[in-house]
Amino acid sequence: MSRRTVLDLRKKKADNERIVMVTAYDYTMARLVDAAGVDMVLVGDSLGMVVQGHTDTLPVTLDEMVYHTRCVSRGLKTAHLVADLPFMTYRNVDQAMASAARCLQEAAAQSVKLEGGVRMAPTIRALVEAGIPVVGHVGLTPQSVHAMGGFRVQGRTEEDAERVVADAVAVVEAGAFCVVLEAMPEDVAAEITSRVDVPTIGIGAGARCDGQVLVCNDLLGMDLSFQPKFARRYARLEETIVDAVGAYAREVREGAFPTAEHAYTRRGPRKLARLY
Ligand code: KIV
Secondary structure (H helix, E strand, O other): OOOOOHHHHHHHHHOOOOEEEEEOOOHHHHHHHHHOOOOEEEEOOOHHHHOOOOOOOOOOOHHHHHHHHHHHHOOOOOOEEEEEOOOOOOOOHHHHHHHHHHHHHHHOOOEEEEEEOHHHHHHHHHHHHOOOOEEEEEEOOHHHHHHHOOOOOOOOOHHHHHHHHHHHHHHHHOOOOEEEEEOOOHHHHHHHHHHOOOOEEEEOOOOOOOEEEEOHHHHOOOOOOOOOOOOOOOOOHHHHHHHHHHHHHHHHHHOOOOOHHHOOOOOOOOOOOOOO
16 A cells, blocks of 8 residues: 555545544554554644643754654555644745755655745745645644744634635645645635635634644543643543553552563573563
């Protein structure tokens, strides 16, 4: 089986089939979400928050993105692999080209995602002309958290809604094969989805997008203190993991683990036991 291509994903919109995207940051999670049959895996710079423990995505470096994308790449069989270009790594066309090339050449990403609308159109055009598929990202763009005055829903007023729609149309006209719509009223996302001929992938943008993306840690309930309005938990892994590790700790302390069944025995004087 081979990985989904940009053509497969565009065909899904044409066929009215919803697209499923999820983030992953390492080999194990990539293997699991791929086995679950998702269409696209995003190595998001959200890893700055959920893997590195920062309060926003700004500290993430290109080297870190390349490293995590390489790990994820080894775990995927069928999902399309998108790498985020982190903050300050696509300030002009030359820098964007060099950053995107690293994601494709060193980490086997199939496309890159970058944040921004109208102002990013020339950069997107140049990348696409160079053969690098681009996913746009408009609405709430977390790398502009300080400029936006926080992680705020965008497009709530008539004027701001027009700006968000214009941003989405600009990135699509520049050649993006897909666009992420983050944190905007449902009708704004629906308007964009009907106006562009490439898939829209929503996060906090309602049900009328061509697909949805969630951060895997959120959908798996890895941090139960974090419950944003736009996400649904499909598991409570924080509890599962804390309970499991707690049980292990108890058994080690009580001497209940390991038992004889976990211990190696000698077979002969010269034979080395196999570990696996
Ligand atoms: O970094 C990320 O995980 C993202 C998604 C939330 C779309 O950009």
